[in-house]
Amino acid sequence: MTMLDERIADRSIVVNPADILAYDLVQGADVTWSYILDKTAPQPPTAVLLHGILGSRKNWGTFARRLAKEFPKWQFLLVDLRCHGDSASLRRKGPHTVASAALDVLKLLGVLKLTPRVVIGHSFGGKVALSMVDQVAKPLARPVRVWVLDATPGNVRAGADGDDHPAELISFLSTFPKEISSKRDVMEALIQHGFSKDVAQWVVTNLRQIEVNGASSSSLHWVFDLNGISDMYQSYEETNMWKVVEDVPRGVHIDFLKAERSLHRWAVEDIERIHIAEEQAVEEGGGVEMHVLEDAGHWVHADNPDGLFRILSFSFQGF
Structure with a gap:
């Protein structure tokens, strides 16, 4: 995945990655790469984990450490999206949208000189992951697996049980x-x-x-x-990423994960449209796939972390 081009950054300017987004890098025991100490070391396989609205990188901390223990050759980049967590103090310029949040992550990856093999986004973060794919140069440099956890590419349907609005x-x-x-x-x-x-x-x-x-x-x-987050949530409702799903770039595989108890988020037409995209992607050299996480509501990594771990694990095997 080509993370930056000349439109995104002037390569003559030295940028501190922490000035773009607050982040943590959770590394497996076999990873020796360091952005600061040794930029010449081979890049380990890297996954990016993105939180949802009103969340932070800490939402993924326990899960990322579990992944790093099970897959010691991998490293996992956890970020606070703009207006969230420690990134809120960085005062990113507007507009605060799905696309701008995705561009922040791409800029961070470019400065770190990392090319992720896996991108995992929960809810709002799922659309951010799709926007990252949409904004990078194509064709992509290597296969990328994108996980969209309990979010659809188009209409947002939130709150049927009184708890989630x-x-x-x-x-x-x-x-x-x-x-x-x-x-x-x-x-x-x-x-x-x-x-x-x-x-x-x-x-x-x-x-x-x-x-x-x-x-x-x-x-x-x-x-x-909170003002920036309000704008981001409005953008989440308005942003339509079906074009990425229905015309998947070659070398990309998009996996949707539907939480079994999160029924109100998934209209029948959304599921049918994803299944049609599955068939189209096979013919065009990309991939789309639908999964269901049993015994889980919208908060998939808290409701059924074991089930989520099992479903995601095959993305990290073979390294």
Whole structure:
């Protein structure tokens, strides 16, 4: 995958990758590559893991470490997408969209001089992964496997059970003051407003203590840029990536994973359209495939990590 071209970056300018996006690199025991210490070492097979709206790279931490233990020759790049986590402090210029979030990841990979063999995106991150494929130079330099976890390429259908309405959640979070005194108060307010306890517990992981003169205070603040995230979610609803799925670049294989209990996200026409794309891709040298993760709702890596691990594992075998 050609990560950068002259339109994206001036190669004469030295760029610190951490100035593009906050990231962690989880490496297997057999990986010796280092961006800082030895740029001449052979590049190990690399996978990129992308979180969803209001998430962070930490969502993938436990799962990535498990993958690295099982597949010691691989390394796993976890990023905070723009406006999320530690990347929120980088103040990326707008517009805050699926495409701009994908371009950030491509820029980071270009500076790190990494060519991923696997890209895994959950929910919003799934469309970001598809946008990455759409934006890179074609044909791709080597086969790339793209996993889109519990997201469709087109219409977004969120919230049938009262617990999962991202637009309403983002709107409600905007009513809180900039400084917050207690995670418990936020959780209770979320639950009282109709969000589930699980969602409330997940949301408050985005609260951190405010530092004053180098010392932690009792006040908390959100680590994300909520206005930017609101724009990103609107873009997620509006962005249509069917063109990538129905005209898969040669050398790319796109895998969709549907959570068994996440029925409201998947219309019958979406599933049928993906199956048609499966047949077309075989004829054109690409690949599209549909999978179902049993006993899981939308939060696939939390609801059934063992099942998800089994399904994803074959992407890392043979190295």
